[in-house]
Amino acid sequence: MEHKLKRIMADVFDVPVEEINEHSSAHTITAWDSLKHINLILALQKELGIRFEDEEIPTMINYHIILSTIRAYLE
């Protein structure tokens, strides 16, 4: 799951997958703006088959929270 998430994030933000780690966030990835955030959410939903709640989407601003969110839905 972690590898999949890193790949999706790398694709959306157009960075090498090696640059995505547990400290990655909207503060550390320059390309992570509001539009890219929406793109990330859409990509995650499509690839993982999850429909995130509207209220939680704005809180998914770092790798740890995103991974925790995905695990809560899938595990």
Next chain:
Amino acid sequence: MYKIMILTDSDGCPRSFPASEAFELEETYPYLIREHFKSSTFWQLSYGDITTMKLVNQPMGYLTHWDPNIIIIQSGINDCKPEEFSDLQKDLKSSFRTTIKKFKLVFSKSKIFWLEICVGTRCEETCPGINRRVAEYNRIIAQVYGEDFVSVQKKMLEVDGFNAADHVHWNKRAHQAAADILIERINACIKL
């Protein structure tokens, strides 16, 4: 010194009615816990009529890097209040389960105590079906949090701890009882 986060719905707040059961901030269980652990740092959010997702979104958005040692959370009654329209309740329960699982994963380094959702015996009269829904949501919390699900309903009934006006909110006796239970739990936790 420990870092302790307290998240509650309106039950963490003092009440001013009915007048016979009014009590002060200093008599609420969060305050009593703060007084007991004076050398610890606290962050508390108590928000009336809030659902669990809205409540936990706040610390997940702003406080993950604070890394609290202990989190006490009292939430769920506002999630299970809506009456039984079967499809809606199914979605609400699923959403609740995912939310509390997520919170545990986000704050994986913290010891999280989740209080049992409880209501007085007369609440069913004004909110039919509430007892069954409360039991279902408590089962979900217990499944996710195991031994860190803090049972309080029995104690609250023993101390006649429910507000006489709405049979949902806690009175002063309930707050003292909750503080006693939680202080014991925290003490056991920090001794490990």
